[in-house]
Structure formats: structure tokens, C-alpha cells
Amino acid sequence: MLTTRRLILKAALAGAALAALPRTLLAWPEAAFTSDSADKAMQELFGSTATTASDAITLTAPDIAENGAVVPVTVATSLEGVESIGIIVSENPSPLAASFDLTADAVPEVSTRIKMGKTSDVVAVVKANGKLYSTSKNVKVTIGGCGG
Amino acid sequence: MDRREFLRLLGIAAAAGMPLNRAGAADEAAYDLPAFGNARLLHFTDCHAQLNPIYFREPNVNLGFGSMKGQRPHVVGKALLEQAGVKAGTARAHALTYLDFETLARKYGAVGGFAHLKTLVDRMRAGAGEGRSLLLDGGDTWQGSGTAYWTRGKDMVGACNRLGVDVMTGHWEFTYQDEEVLENIAAFEGEFVAQNVRVSEEALFEGAAAFDEDSGHAFRPYTIKTLGDRRIAVIGQAFPYTPIANPSRFIPDWTFGIRDRDVQELVDEIRAKEKPDAVVLLSHNGMDVDLKLASLVTGLDAIMGGHTHDGMPIPTLVSNPGGKTIVTNAGSNGKFLAVLDLDLDEGRVRDFRYTLLPVFAGMLPADKAMADYVAEVRAPYEDRLAEKLAVTETTLYRRGNFNGTFDQVICDALMSVKDAQIALSPGFRWGTTVLPGQAVTMEHVLDQTCITYPETYARDMTGEEIKLILEDVADNLFNSDPFYQQGGDMVRVGGLDYVIDPTAAMGQRIQDMRLADGAAVSAGKTYRVSGWATVGAQSDGAPIWDVVAEYLRDKKTVRVDQLNTPELKNVGSNPGLSDYTA
Numbered sequence: 001m002l003t004t005r006r007l008i009l010k011a012a013l014a015g016a017a018l019a020a021l022p023r024t025l026l027a028w029p030e031a032a033f034t035s036d037s038a039d040k041a042m043q044e045l046f047g048s049t050a051t052t053a054s055d056a057i058t059l060t061a062p063d064i065a066e067n068g069a070v071v072p073v074t075v076a077t078s079l080e081g082v083e084s085i086g087i088i089v090s091e092n093p094s095p096l097a098a099s100f101d102l103t104a105d106a107v108p109e110v111s112t113r114i115k116m117g118k119t120s121d122v123v124a125v126v127k128a129n130g131k132l133y134s135t136s137k138n139v140k141v142t143i144g145g146c147g148g
Numbered sequence: 149m150d151r152r153e154f155l156r157l158l159g160i161a162a163a164a165g166m167p168l169n170r171a172g173a174a175d176e177a178a179y180d181l182p183a184f185g186n187a188r189l190l191h192f193t194d195c196h197a198q199l200n201p202i203y204f205r206e207p208n209v210n211l212g213f214g215s216m217k218g219q220r221p222h223v224v225g226k227a228l229l230e231q232a233g234v235k236a237g238t239a240r241a242h243a244l245t246y247l248d249f250e251t252l253a254r255k256y257g258a259v260g261g262f263a264h265l266k267t268l269v270d271r272m273r274a275g276a277g278e279g280r281s282l283l284l285d286g287g288d289t290w291q292g293s294g295t296a297y298w299t300r301g302k303d304m305v306g307a308c309n310r311l312g313v314d315v316m317t318g319h320w321e322f323t324y325q326d327e328e329v330l331e332n333i334a335a336f337e338g339e340f341v342a343q344n345v346r347v348s349e350e351a352l353f354e355g356a357a358a359f360d361e362d363s364g365h366a367f368r369p370y371t372i373k374t375l376g377d378r379r380i381a382v383i384g385q386a387f388p389y390t391p392i393a394n395p396s397r398f399i400p401d402w403t404f405g406i407r408d409r410d411v412q413e414l415v416d417e418i419r420a421k422e423k424p425d426a427v428v429l430l431s432h433n434g435m436d437v438d439l440k441l442a443s444l445v446t447g448l449d450a451i452m453g454g455h456t457h458d459g460m461p462i463p464t465l466v467s468n469p470g471g472k473t474i475v476t477n478a479g480s481n482g483k484f485l486a487v488l489d490l491d492l493d494e495g496r497v498r499d500f501r502y503t504l505l506p507v508f509a510g511m512l513p514a515d516k517a518m519a520d521y522v523a524e525v526r527a528p529y530e531d532r533l534a535e536k537l538a539v540t541e542t543t544l545y546r547r548g549n550f551n552g553t554f555d556q557v558i559c560d561a562l563m564s565v566k567d568a569q570i571a572l573s574p575g576f577r578w579g580t581t582v583l584p585g586q587a588v589t590m591e592h593v594l595d596q597t598c599i600t601y602p603e604t605y606a607r608d609m610t611g612e613e614i615k616l617i618l619e620d621v622a623d624n625l626f627n628s629d630p631f632y633q634q635g636g637d638m639v640r641v642g643g644l645d646y647v648i649d650p651t652a653a654m655g656q657r658i659q660d661m662r663l664a665d666g667a668a669v670s671a672g673k674t675y676r677v678s679g680w681a682t683v684g685a686q687s688d689g690a691p692i693w694d695v696v697a698e699y700l701r702d703k704k705t706v707r708v709d710q711l712n713t714p715e716l717k718n719v720g721s722n723p724g725l726s727d728y729t730a
Contacts, residue, residue: 063631
């Protein structure tokens with residue numbers, strides 16, 4: 001059973017590799033990903049910086065990152081009609097860390113690893129039925145040590 | 149009632165001038181707790197591998213701000229005695245506070261020691277009746293002494309098996325190499341529980357072992373124990389920031405975190421599936437984190453905590469949407485055994501009694517089998533441990549938010565031996581106390597320094613880098629949200645004076661840094677800095693204990709007149725501060 005699961009995972013990864021298309025073929029939102037502020041990234045990606053805070057979004061991220069280079073983040077939502085999910089790290093030089101476009105049948109839950117240069121709010125933005133919703137959490141990046 | 153009786157008896161013993169470091173009839177009676185309820189949970193935590201009786205001075209600085217100000221555990225000295233209703237000068241007051249420490253330490257004698265703890269545990273178990281008690285160990289048990297270091301924690305696994313620990317969780321246990329951790333857990337005869345330690349997805353993918361591959365739990369998250377006709381669920385909560393506060397390189401496959409949502413899900417699942425009569429979290433979060441967790445999670449009857457070494461004589465009751473949760477913290481270094489007596493009904497706690505018993509070695513006869521075991525595991529190392537390095541004229545201690553006297557000795561040793569302008573030393577909360585007139589032995593030095601990443605360094609740092617380190621540690625201690633605190637105290641410094649505003653924002657707390665000669669530290673200038681316990685990568689210098697030993701052998705007599713403690717700003721009057729001089 002263990003082997004099976006690993007095989008499935010490996011197969012899934014292989015599938016993902018095959019499915020990865022050259023950037024030029026996709027609508028790669030380059031301007032959004034290279035924006036140097038959260039507002040600019042929001043504007044580029046969604047055409048607006050105004051979001052409604054929502055309890056229907058669950059953002060799972062550590063309170064203090066174990067390794068700022070790979071911070072695990074999961075965003076899930078019970079909102080209907082989800083079109084896309086964006087993850088913004090306010091204090092990063094390029095704040096937009098990830099953007100997922102979802103098809104109508106997709107389960108609105110995404111997980112990824114993000115890189116954080118320093119302590120920052122991590123904002124999950126969900127576009128659903130044409131409207132923007134968000135929730136955020138402060139993730140601390142520390143130099144570590146000295147624990148008692 | 150029971151507590152008052154205990155105090156009364158201790159009071160009588162003290163008033164009569166009885167030498168409390170010799171067991172007498174009154175002292176024996178002091179440990180007779182009246183039976184209450186139908187289940188007894190015994191809890192000790194953070195003993196840091198102290199197998200023999202020791203001295204341990206409690207802090208005179210344990211600051212809390214905002215909603216934490218003046219609240220336990222941020223209450224020291226007289227303020228704590230007032231909250232607990234304990235009379236100054238009594239044995240109990242001595243156990244709980246630093247007040248009149250030297251006099252009372254001589255009067256009441258050493259505390260802790262596994263042979264004495266064993267006697268007390270057995271007595272408490274007998275008082276509860278056959279099969280109606282559990283012994284819980286909150287962790288930080290397998291590290292902290294020379295023998296624990298040399299045996300890679302195995303001396304403590306053996307001691308805990310003989311003590312009869314039923315359930316434990318961990319923190320410093322994870323500072324051995326991962327396979328050693330697994331060996332120790334396999335040799336441990338109780339159950340090791342930790343809901344918040346997971347095998348990382350990457351490691352699982354590579355085939356790393358897990359308690360549950362699907363959930364990712366590295367260890368059993370909880371256990372159910374039957375006490376008479378009642379059942380208790382004990383969930384484990386290891387120190388959430390182990391791979392940050394300690395080297396992750398020893399345990400690369402495991403990831404931690406507070407995981408408060410997971411705690412709630414697990415409590416709900418246990419309540420629905422196992423239908424226990426009580427659910428207890430055995431926690432190594434630290435008390436502030438436990439208090440916040442108790443306010444968020446419903447369905448926990450008690451959080452029995454450690455990590456922050458807060459010997460709190462009375463429990464704190466925390467309200468949450470589901471009811472109330474008892475939060476306790478049982479101190480450190482084997483000084484205390486906590487007793488939580490529960491009166492359990494079908495699926496609920498009807499009532500409870502909590503008593504934090506100080507373990508006075510002189511008032512509890514040593515258990516023969518345990519004493520023999522301790523002597524046996526120490527035997528190969530006795531000569532090395534017993535080496536007298538110097539004699540101290542000052543009480544040497546560490547515990548407190550800022551430099552203790554022993555920290556100052558460590559910093560002075562680093563500056564002297566490593567030829568540095570500034571020294572940095574971690575603000576651990578463990579480390580035993582040496583009384584004036586006592587010889588400072590190698591064992592004392594190891595008690596303060598014995599970690600698995602003891603290498604020292606001396607390197608150039610800019611003023612900006614030094615400030616960054618101080619700011620980072622200060623935020624771990626004084627962040628207004630407990631979930632962003634790591635526990636531990638402020639980094640200790642030598643050759644450096646500064647002003648700290650604990651209430652300021654991250655990056656603004658540390659001000660006016662000056663060298664020993666009064667010269668201001670400038671951001672762009674370079675300074676020679678020495679330290680130890682580097683978490684990120686291994687340093688190349690000698691182990692810290694060798695550096696300190698070399699310094700002490702040379703000094704022969706230790707006297708600490710001046711501490712590099714910072715000047716405090718915006719603190720005002722605070723029950724977490726007493727007898728403080730910058």
C-alpha cells in the first residue's frame with residue numbers, strides 16, 4: 001500500500017512535468033509577478049486592490065517559519081465559483097508568490113512552498129464569481145537559536 | 149485545604165528550627181496529600197537530566213506585557229507569594245522564589261534528585277490507590293547534564309523507566325541525531341506522544357518512517373489510559389519551534405509547529421471516537437503559548453505544561469467557547485512534582501485539586517534502587533565531573549530574562565579565552581545554581597552548557613549584525629502574541645551594555661549599545677565577537693565547557709560584581725520584576 005501511494009505520487013509528478021507547457025503558451029502574468037509592491041501585483045493580476053476579508057478562506061502557514069526558503073502554505077476555501085487563488089507575501093521584493101487559475105470543477109485547495117526573505121503578512125486572495133476575497137496571517141522569519 | 153495543611157506543617161517545621169535537610173516526622177507528613185477524586189495525574193517537566201539533588205534559583209525578572217502583565221507566570225518574588233498565599237521564608241516560598249536565596253538554600257537544602265523524586269512519586273501513587281494514577285513527563289528530560297551528553301540521553305531513559313513514567317513528550321530530546329532519538333524512544337518503556345511532529349512530505353516521499361504515513365504523524369499523537377473505571381486521553385505537544393531554536397540538521401525529516409487547528413480536530417476526534425472521561429494535553433509549548441491555546445481550543449480539560457520553567461503554585465483557569473481549561477506549569481530541574489487530582493464523571497471532570505509539591509531532598513528519603521542506579525550510570529564519569537575548577541564567592545545562577553551571574557562567567561570566559569570584545573551566550577532557562585563558598589565543579593559547568601552543538605566561535609561582526617541578533621531574540625521573548633514567542637530568555641552578553649524597550653516593535657527594542665569602555669557601537673564598524681551554540685551550522689572552536697573550565701582553573705576564585713544586564717525602558721512597575729539593577 002505504501003509503495004502504491006508512492007508510485008501514484010511519482011506518476012502524478014511525471015504527469016505534471018509532461019503537462020508543463022512553455023511559458024509563452026500560457027497567459028503568464030509577468031507584470032504581476034515582477035511587481036515590487038503588493039498593491040501593484042494585485043492591480044496587475046486582478047485589476048483591483050480591494051478585497052473583502054472572508055472567514056470562508058483557510059490559510060494554513062506556520063507562525064514561525066522553520067526555513068524561510070521553503071515555507072509551506074495551503075489555501076482552501078468553501079466559497080463557490082472560485083476562479084483563481086493568489087498568494088502574496090507583502091514584504092517580499094516581488095510580493096506575488098503564486099497564482100493558481102482553477103477550472104470550474106476543481107476543488108479550491110492549493111498547497112505550495114514559498115520563499116520569504118523576512119517576517120511578513122502572507123495574504124491569500126480568492127477570486128470567486130468575479131469578486132475578490134482575502135485572509136492573511138503573519139509568518140515570522142527568524143535567525144533562530146537560543147531556545148530554552 | 150490540603151495546600152494549607154502542607155504549608156502549616158512546613159511552617160511548624162521551620163519555626164521549630166528543625167533542620168529540614170534531615171527527614172523528620174513533620175516533614176514526612178508534609179507530603180501526605182489527602183485523597184481526592186478518582187484519578188491522579190503526576191507531572192514533572194524540564195528536569196534537564198538532573199539525577200542528583202541540586203540548587204536552583206528562581207528568577208527575579210520574568211516580564212510580561214499587555215494582557216500578560218502581572219499574570220502568572222509573569223509574577224516573581226513577593227508578588228508571586230502574595231498570589232499564591234505563601235508566607236515568605238517558608239520552605240515553599242524558598243522553592244517558588246529567589247527571595248533570600250542563599251540563607252534559605254542552606255536552611256532547606258538541595259532540591260530534586262531522582263532517588264528522592266522516586267520516593268515521592270511512589271508515595272503519591274500509593275495515596276491514589278492501585279491503578280489510579282499516571283506519571284507524565286513534559287520533556288527536556290534526556291538533556292542537560294554531562295552524563296546525559298556522554299550517554300546520548302540513555303542514562304535518563306533508564307532513570308525514567310525506573311521512575312515509572314507512563315507518558316512523555318519532548319524538546320531537547322530531539323537534539324540528538326534522529327536515529328538516536330528513535331533508539332531512545334524504543335528503549336523508553338512509557339509512551340512518547342507528539343501530535344505536532346510530522347514527517348515532512350519530502351521525507352515521506354523518500355520513504356522515511358512515520359507512526360502514520362497518511363497523517364504524517366512521526367510519533368503517536370495521543371494515548372488512552374485507563375484508571376480504575378475511568379479513561380483519560382493524553383495528547384502530546386512537543387516544543388513547536390525545535391528545528392528553529394535548535395539545529396534542524398540533527399532531525400532533517402521532522403517538521404513541528406503549534407498546529408492549534410490540528411489540536412482541535414484531534415480533541416474532537418478523540419471525544420467522538422474514544423469517548424474518554426477527560427482529555428489532557430501534555431505540553432512543551434511554554435506557558436504563554438499554553439494559555440493562548442487554551443483560549444482557542446475547546447474540549448481540553450487540562451494543559452499540563454513545561455518549557456518556560458515556570459513553577460506555578462496555582463493553576464490558571466482559561467475560558468474558551470467550550471468551557472474552561474486548567475493550565476499548569478511545573479517548573480524545572482526536578483524541583484517539583486505536580487499533582488492533579490481529578491474527580492471524573494462519565495465524560496467530564498466534576499472537580500479537581502492541584503498541588504505543586506517541591507521536592508526537598510532532605511525531607512524525602514532516597515529510594516535505594518534508584519540511588520544505586522544513579523551511582524552506577526555516573527560511576528564512569530565521576531572523576532571528570534568532580535574536578536574542582538574554582539571556588540565562588542557569588543551565587544552563580546542563570547534563570548531570568550537577562551544575564552545571570554553564571555552567564556556572566558561564561559561570557560567573561562569567552563572574551564578572555566577567545567580574545568573577543570563582545571561575547572554572546574544563549575538564554576537557556578536550565579542550569580543549576582552554585583552557592584557562595586562552594587567549589588565550582590566541572591559538573592556545574594556542564595549543567596550550564598551541555599548541549600550537542602557546544603562548539604565556540606570568535607569572528608568579526610558589524611554593529612548592525614549584533615543589533616539584529618539582539619532584536620531577533622528580544623522578539624522571541626517579548627512579541628505581544630505568544631504564538632510568535634519561542635521561550636528561552638534574552639541572549640546573554642559580555643562586554644556590551646544596552647537599553648531595551650520590551651514594549652517597542654521588532655527592530656526598535658534595542659537602543660544605545662555600548663562597549664565596556666562606554667564607546668557607542670556603530671552599525672558599520674566591525675567587532676570581535678565570541679559565542680557558542682550556533683544553530684545554523686557547526687562552529688569550529690572548542691566546546692564551551694572546555695573554554696569555561698580553562699578560564700575558571702586560571703581564575704581559581706570567582707566573584708561577579710557587575711552584570712551586563714540592560715537598562716529597561718517603558719517597563720515601570722511590573723510584578724515580573726524585582727530587585728533589578730542594570
